[in-house]
Amino acid sequence: MFEKTPFIIAELSGNHEQDFELAKAMIQAAAYAGVDAIKLQTYTPDTMTLDIRQGEFMVSESDSLWRGSNLYDLYAKASTPWEWHKPLFELAESLGLVAFSSPFDLSAVAFLETLNVPMYKIASFEMTDIPLIQAVARTGKPIIMSTGMATLDEIEEAVAAIRAIGDNPLTLLKCTSTYPARIEDSNLVTMADLATHTGCSVGLSDHTQGLGAAVAATALGATVIEKHFVLDRSAGGVDAAFSMEPAEMKALVDACRAAKAALGSVTYGGSDAEQAAKKYRRSIYVAVDLPAGTVLTEDHLKIIRPSFGLAPKHWPDVVGKTLSVAVQKGQPLAWDMMA
Template identity: 85%
Template sequence: MFESSPFIIAELSGNHDQDFELAKAMIHAAAEAGVDAIKLQTYTADTMTLDVREGEFMVSESDSLWKGNNLYDLYAKASTPWEWHQPLFELAESLGLVAFSSPFDLTAVAFLETLNVPLYKIASFEMTDIPLIEAVAKTGKPIIMSTGMATKEEIDDAVATIRAIGDNPLTLLKCTSTYPAKIADSNLLTMADLAAHTGCPVGLSDHTKGLGVAVAATALGANVIEKHFVLDRQAGGVDAEFSMEPAEMKAMVEACRDAHASLGKVIYGGSDAEQAAKKYRRSIYLTKDLPAGTELTENHLQIIRPAFGLAPKHWPKVLGKTLSVDVKKGQPLAWDLLA
């Protein structure tokens, strides 16, 4: 489905602070960091919630980055203007990046289809929105779907919805839907179970700080890594607290590439590069000049480097053997020297 593995996505989210020039600068920086793709989010405050300023429409969790915000105002601040999508996509593509988005309602899907996006992302909070998933599946395009908070039954429902409509390539992401997420809550072992349960490739949507979890996920077989991106955390941005700056993203990309390259294949007996080093293993050598007819003892032999003599496993067999020829100190012991 993707040309590189892991396929690394820089999520711009609302960290552009609705500054178009900043959004463009973020895309340039993401490309320089070596990511494969940039992702936007396609919604408006009106497609996300109602303009109500009390009760459940207020962020009330004491540990939330957005505590005290009204949902409508928060989404209005974090949204990416729809008129930006095409120029931002074109900029990303000109820099060799894949550019796509997460739609949050049916109007967003219809809009993104006019831009001919190459794939879609379903966000964790939307993976129970079956009508949205149906609309995305009907495009026939590849889908990446985050599974944060989802039960197996909810995942089964979403996957079955897609499969009933078409054969869209589908990748499922392990995700912890807290912001920022604690490393100990990552539970990356779920990825293998998720892959076995659904038959889908898997990856990680990572909200932790730092690169360790992404690298670990790569080592466990993640095909996709998604990480939020910001130019400068100190300058703010709705998701800045758990987003990577350019130098950090570059380091993560390099570390994930190294982790993936290290997986290689199942191999025993050493790689091609190791073969030359085998001569520095130990073997049995003669330690004295000896005449033919000598019965060999531990005083005549030593297990040393290099490995041109008989292997050390033959030590018990050669003790007590008789030399059939004269030998020199430093000569590797061989069967044809023995009577």
């Protein structure tokens, strides 16, 4: 599905602060950082919620970054204007990036299809929206889906909804849907279990602060890493608190690439690069000058580096042997020296 893995996505979310020039600068900085893709979110406040300013339409959680916000106003602030999508996608593509989005309702899917996006992302809070998932599946395009706080039954139901329509390439992302997420809540070992249950490739949508979870996920086989992106955390942005700045994103990209390279393949006996070093193993050498006919004792021999003599395992076999030739200190011991 991806030319290289992990496929690293910079999520712009609402960190552009409704500034088109800032959104463009973010894409340029993400490209410089070495990511593979840029992802937008396609919604309006009206496609997300109702304009009601009380009760459950207010963010009330005490530990939320957005405590006290009205949902409608929050989504209005965080949304990416639909007229920006085409020029932002074109900019990303001109920089060699894959550009796509998360739709949040059916109208967003229809709109993104007019832009011929190459793939889709289903956000973790939308993965129980089966009609939305079915609409995305009907495009026939690859799907990346965050699992967030979903149960295994809910995940399997969403996967089944896709599979009932087509064989879209599908990647499921382990995701902790708190903002920011605690590193100890990542539970990355779930990825392997998720792959076993669904037969899908897996990855990580990472809301932790820092790059540790992403690197660990890469080492555990993640094919996708998604991370929120911001130019300057101190300047603000709805997701700034758990987003990476350009230098941090570059460090994440480099670390994940290194982690993937380090995985390699099952190898015994040393890599090609190690073969020359084998001469520095230990072996049995003559430690003193000796005439022919000498019966070898432990005082005559020494196990040292390098490895041009007999292997140390032969020590019990050579002690007590008789030399058939004279030998000098520093000669590697060989079978043809002994009677």
